[in-house]
Ligand SMILES: Cc1ncc(C[n+]2csc(CCOP(=O)(O)OP(=O)(O)O)c2C)c(N)n1
């Protein structure tokens with residue numbers, strides 16, 4: 233295999249590169265969203281309007297329902313729209329075209345259409361933006377058959393998976409974690425794609441499996457480092473996509489370690505962690521030496537105040553504490 | 561565009577001037593506090609748009625309701641919201657109006673008829689219809705006013721709420737502050753009409769565009785719209801042409817990114833405080849009297865907010881269910 237050259241870029245630059253490259257590659261790809269045409273608004277979309285013009289990098293009014301529905305239509309009619317939701321909280325106004333239309337149309341119309349639509353949904357807290365500007369809502373959407381849900385946690389994955397999402401012939405909810413936007417990491421040069429539906433082992437270990445979703449994959453890596461200081465060899469696995477979920481990839485790690493913590497930034501009840509815990513125990517019950525433990529946001533809205541927000545949201549420390557309790 | 565007719569009493573004009581100055585100084589203080597790292601979360605100031613808040617609320621009774629947006633300090637103050645508790649909320653103190661859980665974007669003082677700033681664009685309008693419905697069901701002649709931006713007028717929530725209010729004749733005034741931009745997107749680009757007020761025609765309701773830098777014009781238009789609602793005749797749409805002198809939120813420069821310096825300076829020349837000072841032919845002594853009173857109030861708010869305690873951890877787990 234030829235050697236892959238790596239360079240270090242940020243999560244937001246990786247998104248930006250993926251968008252540039254896919255728009256360059258396929259003229260059917262176009263971008264819509266509030267303020268996307270202005271470079272200075274977000275590092276993820278900077279430069280696109282200047283490069284591709286405002287036909288293809290299109291500002292929308294504050295009409296989430298309208299422009300999402302329009303994107304579904306354009307996708308059926310042969311285009312590959314990419315939407316920028318700014319925050320997943322605002323996407324709540326557009327659940328109908330996503331869940332009732334995009335996800336079901338192919339099925340309802342007996343396979344006559346496909347809906348190659350990507351909805352970029354930045355989300356998450358740790359920024360004192362309060363209850364309606366901090367949510368992590370990917371769990372809601374794994375309840376919707378026909379919709380892919382992708383949750384990348386580092387620059388290489390966000391680039392590779394966004395490129396795959398844009399090439400995918402089905403609607404994709406592409407979650408981005410705002411708290412990771414400035415995270416730097418190695419990304420291969422050139423046309424780097426990652427497969428949809430494959431978990432990745434982010435750090436190997438033998439004593440316990442830490443499964444982290446999105447921002448919490450990063451926290452799990454930090455937790456693994458802290459645990460290493462106490463002689464615990466933790467393995468960190470990132471599902472990377474949650475529909476489809478690579479149950480076998482996750483179960484393989486749990487079969488090895490026998491213990492598992494699942495961490496996510498969304499609320500605990502009915503969360504992605506609950507789904508993963510259930511699926512992994514179905515696949516690897518015999519190997520488990522203890523119940524799978526979930527670390528998640530409390531079932532409480534995310535408050536503005538820094539100290540209160542920290543109580544509600546998960547953290548590296550909470551993951552370490554959960555792991556130590558399991559190992560004790 | 562409707563201008564004021566100058567039939568207003570000097571007393572009323574001075575009161576509205578005072579309200580505008582209180583808003584201006586509160587928001588300048590909030591901005592200073594933000595720069596000093598003392599504000600928790602974001603702030604969106606309405607500096608330049610004060611005539612809208614002051615003019616509308618001067619036409620309201622204490623038992624009327626307002627609902628506002630992410631840019632809601634001005635409406636809050638004009639409706640009687642307590643300044644110390646409001647500043648405390650911005651500074652993350654437990655004495656804040658929302659106990660430090662809502663922040664600047666969710667300021668509410670329900671005891672004063674202020675049903676909240678709402679940070680999801682458009683969300684406040686259907687709720688205003690519902691408050692109007694409650695007033696109608698109770699047989700009271702109370703009115704709800706909902707403030708929103710040019711950007712929000714392109715959201716389905718606006719159109720659905722207008723239609724509901726029109727078919728049920730609900731006592732609601734839709735007050736659109738057209739400050740020409742939704743973050744960076746010009747209303748000229750995003751909006752199908754030059755004057756947003758013409759959208760009322762689709763709902764067979766009165767619509768009027770006023771000079772939003774002229775507090776008297778805003779007051780006169782609002783008085784009429786409020787009276788219409790109080791008489792049980794249904795909603796009106798008032799559009800005020802105005803401008804925010806600051807960026808959308810912190811970190812967004814006053815001009816240079818999507819607004820030109822010339823445009824900005826043109827609007828600055830129409831500063832609603834200066835317009836009002838001229839209309840009243842205010843003397844230096846008049847101005848000082850207003851300024852002194854407002855400074856005292858601001859000082860008191862700062863003292864209250866700074867000396868207030870941070871929330872206990874348990875506050876995070878309270879107020880979820882009634
Ligand atoms: C439903 C929704 N979409 C997007 C946003 C992000 N956002 C916050 S303020 C704003 C612009 C609002 O413009 P306008 O209604 O004109 O009010 P202004 O900020 O000018 O006062 C946007 C897009 C949001 N808060 N809610």
Ligand SMILES: [Mg+2]
Nearest residue numbers: 709710741742
């Ligand atoms: Mg605006």
